[in-house]
Amino acid sequence: xxxxxxxxxxxxxxxxxxxxxxxxxxAAPAILANIVLACGLVFGLTAFSNNMGQDWFYGQAVLxxxxxxxxxxxxxxxxxxxAFAASTKRRGSYFAMLLVITAGMAGVVNAADFFTLYVYxxxxxxCSYALISFYNRPKSTEGAIRYFYLSSIASxxxxxxxxxxxxxxxxxxxxxxxxxxxxxxxxxxxxxxxxGIMALAFMIKAGLFPFHSWxxxxxxxxTSPVSALLAGIVTKVVGTYxxxxxxxxxxxxxxxxxxxxxxxxxMWFGLASILFGALNAQEQKDFKRMLAYSSISQMxxxxxxxxxxxxxxxxxxxxxxxxxxxFKALLFFAAGxxxxxxxxxxxDSMSGLQAKMPYTSLTASIAMLSTAGVPPFSGFWSKxxxxxxxxxxxxxxxxxxxxxxxxxxxxxxxKLQRGxxxxxxxxxxxxxxxxxxxxxxxxxxxxxxIIAAGLYFPLIYDNFLSPFIRVLQ
Amino acid sequence: xxxxxFLVAGMIICSLAAVMAKRTIHAAILLALLSILLSxxxxxxxxxxxxxxxxxxxxxxxxxxxxxxxxxxxxxxSYAKREARIFLWLPLALLVFGLIVWGVAGPVFAPLFNxxxxxxxxxxxxxxxxxxxxxxxxxxxxxLCIFVAGVLTVRTILGEGKDE
Numbered sequence: 175x176x177x178x179x180x181x182x183x184x185x186x187x188x189x190x191x192x193x194x195x196x197x198x199x200x201a202a203p204a205i206l207a208n209i210v211l212a213c214g215l216v217f218g219l220t221a222f223s224n225n226m227g228q229d230w231f232y233g234q235a236v237l238x239x240x241x242x243x244x245x246x247x248x249x250x251x252x253x254x255x256x257a258f259a260a261s262t263k264r265r266g267s268y269f270a271m272l273l274v275i276t277a278g279m280a281g282v283v284n285a286a287d288f289f290t291l292y293v294y295x296x297x298x299x300x301c302s303y304a305l306i307s308f309y310n311r312p313k314s315t316e317g318a319i320r321y322f323y324l325s326s327i328a329s330x331x332x333x334x335x336x337x338x339x340x341x342x343x344x345x346x347x348x349x350x351x352x353x354x355x356x357x358x359x360x361x362x363x364x365x366x367x368x369x370g371i372m373a374l375a376f377m378i379k380a381g382l383f384p385f386h387s388w389x390x391x392x393x394x395x396x397t398s399p400v401s402a403l404l405a406g407i408v409t410k411v412v413g414t415y416x417x418x419x420x421x422x423x424x425x426x427x428x429x430x431x432x433x434x435x436x437x438x439x440x441m442w443f444g445l446a447s448i449l450f451g452a453l454n455a456q457e458q459k460d461f462k463r464m465l466a467y468s469s470i471s472q473m474x475x476x477x478x479x480x481x482x483x484x485x486x487x488x489x490x491x492x493x494x495x496x497x498x499x500x501f502k503a504l505l506f507f508a509a510g511x512x513x514x515x516x517x518x519x520x521x522d523s524m525s526g527l528q529a530k531m532p533y534t535s536l537t538a539s540i541a542m543l544s545t546a547g548v549p550p551f552s553g554f555w556s557k558x559x560x561x562x563x564x565x566x567x568x569x570x571x572x573x574x575x576x577x578x579x580x581x582x583x584x585x586x587x588x589k590l591q592r593g594x595x596x597x598x599x600x601x602x603x604x605x606x607x608x609x610x611x612x613x614x615x616x617x618x619x620x621x622x623x624i625i626a627a628g629l630y631f632p633l634i635y636d637n638f639l640s641p642f643i644r645v646l647q
Numbered sequence: 648x649x650x651x652x653f654l655v656a657g658m659i660i661c662s663l664a665a666v667m668a669k670r671t672i673h674a675a676i677l678l679a680l681l682s683i684l685l686s687x688x689x690x691x692x693x694x695x696x697x698x699x700x701x702x703x704x705x706x707x708x709x710x711x712x713x714x715x716x717x718x719x720x721x722x723x724x725s726y727a728k729r730e731a732r733i734f735l736w737l738p739l740a741l742l743v744f745g746l747i748v749w750g751v752a753g754p755v756f757a758p759l760f761n762x763x764x765x766x767x768x769x770x771x772x773x774x775x776x777x778x779x780x781x782x783x784x785x786x787x788x789x790x791l792c793i794f795v796a797g798v799l800t801v802r803t804i805l806g807e808g809k810d811e
Contacts, residue, residue, distance in 0.1 A: 175785040180785075180788070183788055183792065184788070187788075187791065187792055187795060190795060190799075191795060194795075194798075194799060194802075264803070267799055267802060267803050270795075270799055271796075271799055271803070274792060274795055274796045274799065275796075277792055278789075278792055278796070281785065281788070281789055281792065285785065287785070289700065289783075289786065290783075290785045290786050290789065293785075293786050293789035293790065293793070294789050294792070296789075296793055297789060297792040297793050297796055300793060300796040300797060300800055301796050301799075301800075303800065304796070304799060304800040304803050308803060340696075
């Protein structure tokens with residue numbers, strides 16, 4: 175772990191300890207959390223520019239810095255939204271949890287060792303469990319318990335694979351493993367098996383099909399800021415980011431992972447998630463539940479690209495991770511605003527919300543179009559990268575399925591738009607009003623990022639993706 | 648050898664007490680103590696790496712206990728009492744198991760145990776302190792995070808969770 179990384183862990187941890195004693199205060203915990211996360215974001219951007227030249231362990235420094243920026247960006251938006259949307263009870267504990275989970279995620283992405291990564295994964299798991307069940311609603315507690323059981327199984331599998339690594343390679347640091355892989359090019363089978371077991375653990379943590387059972391319940395029943403945090407960044411950090419690290423190691427064993435059995439298996443899991451998520455989202459009657467299945471589908475895109483592990487695919491995975499963090503968080507914020515304004519997120523229970531909540535509707539539409547990969551929004555570029563990488567590597571069938579699923583994404587979001595936002599306002603939303611600035615500012619910021627990242631993609635490519643691709647090449 | 652026996656006896660007592668504890672927080676503390684004793688066994692057996700890893704993993708185990716306790720919430724006190732009665736038989740079961748191992752498995756495996764001894768100086772290249780403070784500092788910070796997260800979780804779920 176580079177020394178600068180400690181800042182991203184220690185400061186939010188210290189602030190969390192202070193927040194925990196501010197349960198009786200309303201504004202203080204929210205203000206403290208927002209200031210700390212904003213400082214972290216600024217420092218993250220500085221650290222990224224400093225790390226661009228480094229290439230220790232195959233671009234991991236660049237990847238870590240980029241992920242740290244995404245973590246702090248989403249966490250800041252969530253903390254800002256929660257400052258207005260969260261219940262007035264136990265706000266100190268709530269914001270303390272947000273800060274600790276941010277510290278945990280920063281630890282995961284800045285770890286240079288699988289055991290360190292495991293320790294911080296546990297931090298994130300504990301906080302996720304507590305945040306999902308924070309207000310003790312029966313459904314959220316059920317979702318949290320289901321999450322924890324699956325997560326514990328994944329942790330046990332991960333720990334087992336780490337112990338195998340320790341025995342086989344004599345260490346668990348990425349550098350040690352890279353050296354071991356380069357030294358044993360002739361017989362990659364043992365490392366393939368160990369990294370395969372590890373990949374399984376991360377797929378469970380990511381909530382990919384068929385390990386997805388906790389995601390719809392958890393996302394639907396948790397408060398909207400927590401759902402935005404879970405879908406926007408948590409599953410990406412504990413699942414797909416860690417999977418990317420494993421795939422990077424696998425690609426050293428056998429570059430162009432097409433010939434690697436583990437990489438190919440992970441690709442199939444990714445493809446199954448893309449289709450399963452997209453098809454199930456069509457059937458959903460609840461806004462948040464639809465977003466949960468949509469997340470499973472989008473995680474599939476990131477996984478398939480990470481497992482392909484060519485520089486183009488990795489850049490696509492990284493950019494889609496960033497895009498998914500912004501558009502999915504925005505959509506959960508919109509769901510939170512709708513819930514607060516109407517008391518429901520049932521799609522069929524209302525119509526014509528656009529007339530009553532024009533800004534929420536506008537920003538949600540931008541996020542939906544970006545999720546579906548419609549140009550010129552940012553989602554278009556990342557999906558283009560992923561599909562082009564699959565096509566280039568000879569996986570043309572998979573590329574076609576990924577493209578087809580993108581059309582499905584557009585279909586279920588159009589269904590949602592038509593059912594909930596468009597049309598004549600239904601009688602039950604007569605008195606509904608647009609939410610205040612506190613709810614809208616994070617939505618507008620993310621909508622701006624989605625449009626700007628799409629329109630100025632060359633700038634994003636040159637400054638963020640290109641250094642990563644260069645190191646990979 | 649006597650130190651080992653003392654530590655192992657402590658581990659057995661802690662594990663039994665953790666399972667039979669009536670309050671979750673006592674069980675969690677006993678489980679932590681068990682892990683610390685196990686780490687001490689590893690340190691004294693010249694395996695500081697394993698000791699440090701065990702210390703780290705124990706934090707994870709405690710969180711699983713928190714989760715299990717939280718999952719019991721809502722099932723009522725009668726359920727908890729019924730569950731607790733089952734564990735009253737545990738010391739007896741452990742005693743029977745120990746006697747079988749002592750009487751049957753002990754003589755069979757004795758030659759093997761005698762043959763495997765820690766190599767002189769194995770694992771002693773770095774002290775436990777060096778491993779913790781120089782090599783595993785990020786893990787230590789992670790454990791601190793887990794501790795804070797655990798305290799907040801218990802406070803949220805078990806302590807203040809009934810206000811809504």
